[in-house]
Amino acid sequence: MPLYTCPRCHNIFPSPDKPTACPECGHLRPLTASEMEFNVFYRNRLSRIRDNHAPSMSMDERNWTRVLLFLNNPKASFYTSHLLRNYVLNATPELCLDTYKGYRWEFTRMVKQDRIALQLEGYRESKLLMRREDGTPLVKGWDCYGPALRLLYSFEAADPHKAPNLGNINGIDLAKIAAEPTEAYRQFLLDWLEAVKDVPSPMGFIIPEAKPLLKLMKKDDR
């Protein structure tokens, strides 16, 4: 369903036809949502879905769902629905595990890239981790930590004062999540699929962005 945005109250909302007024404030002539607004709308919606189910998931699942959402590009949602439906939800545990390994491979690659960039800026990660009251890590050069590395620092861990490393990614028991997910985790996937299955997919926009994920499909190449 196409998205619209209100120039007065900045409400972003879906509507099958071009709406005449904003449903929140009544302002006339809402605009077609921009690409950034489109991303914001879906990212917020999906993290709300995750937050609903997260309390009943295992810690591994809570960390893993962060990775899955991080790697999902809202614009490539037609592709995500395809993966979720055929390679996760309706797949054998073996195929599902293969899909997850592909996501893990991609996330690890991005974390390594962020680490190289951080070193080039002259910052080093410390092994010990302190946090501010709002949970932000108290590390030098936090602004230079890239998005994948920041996500890794948002992982829950048994020892919150140990800085996260690749072990926190490799330690996620993906085989268990593939074979015996909790009901909350499975419901999260179903709700996610429901939320994105009708996202329009203008092919011209999709293909370049979705390309890095296409290699997940060709698992023999890895």
Ligand SMILES: [Zn+2]
């Ligand atoms: Zn409005």
